[in-house]
Amino acid sequence: MSEIELDLISHLSEYKRIFSFLTAEDIMKKELITLTPENYLSEARVIMRDKRISGIPIVDKEGKLVGLVSTERIIRALEEGIISNKIKEYMTPREKIVYFSPKDTFEKIVETFERYRYGRYPVIDEHNKLLGLITKHDILRAILKQFHSIYIHDRRREEYLNREVSILASDKFIEDKASFRYDINTQSISEAGEGTALLKKVLEKRGYHRDFIRRVSIGTYEAEVNVVIHAGGKGLILAFFEEDGVVVFVRDWGPGIEDIDLAMKEGFSTAPDHIRELGFGAGMGLPNMRRAADRLVILSQSGKGTRVEMVFNLKEGRD
């Protein structure tokens, strides 16, 4: 790998948590060219040249992984004059291959890339059957595919990755840690905002400054109303009271936001007319959330619902 590419991988490790929901089977390339130990090194060479690939997994009749042949090996075979020999004696044997299991996490994958610096890693199941292959290009492709569905705004960007509570942690983990919980379950607009009203009361009781409560309430209200208007009314509000501020997490099980960057634009709205008559649909909800919070993270995918995380930092002398 060149310097630049290595740098890319170490850069990725900064985003380990953001993409923690990606697993080896999400990332791997599934359309594979394989050979068997009985094929010749010369055949591997032709395939690598014609298909421009840098390594070929070697499998047995049942599709189980038995080895790997890389371009480096082919180059050496050419130098040693053994290119017309069979693959079986010259491949990297199974026990020396660093591989992944389908459920291996993004974090583990990036760490493995950093540690071993091989070009490609097979993904195999518990019976040793070859399922796919992961190169750094596959990682990049998987990440780029996520970008339409993630939005991050951060006033103090450098601190983002170190926060304890995160939208990206598992649902169970954060639900257990929440100090406030409200289940949204209504399709009626006149009930939307109840969760926010309750949260506001709790914040008042805890003695937060008025301006701070206002920021939290505005952001939470907009997110809650979006769940009712755009996501079928089923959702969850969680709040975490931390030393340096409050984190609010709102998720729903609605249709998701197709293009988050578009949705973030002031004035963009898909609200139907009968909703607009009630005063909603200015397309200012998401921009208001961004303004109110110090950090806004939205994770959404078509058909998979939407998760919103807002961090409100207590500011010295202000709140």
Place this chain on the structure above:
Amino acid sequence: MKLKEVMNTLEAKIYTGEELLEREISFGCASDMISDILALAKPGSLLLTGIIAPQIIRIAKILDLSGIVIVRGKEPMEETIAKAKEERVPLLGTKFLLFDACGKLYEKGLRGT
């Protein structure tokens, strides 16, 4: 400006909040879009709006608004009046259009910021 003066200036009727007419109004704010109100209204503002749905009372609570005036002679929904009573948010109504209502209050010294 006191809420009482707002009422007189706008020749407004009062749906609820008679006991709060002495309340001091610090700012004014006008919009028909809820998200605009959330973005723009300062705490303690009087809101002039054409929104008649109960949602507007929730907004008043979230933003600590000092009162609501429904403009252009629209009648608030029953539910809105009930909610305003419950939450103790003064609710008034005027026949003036939004533009004219704002102008009259501005003339009397009320400002947006």
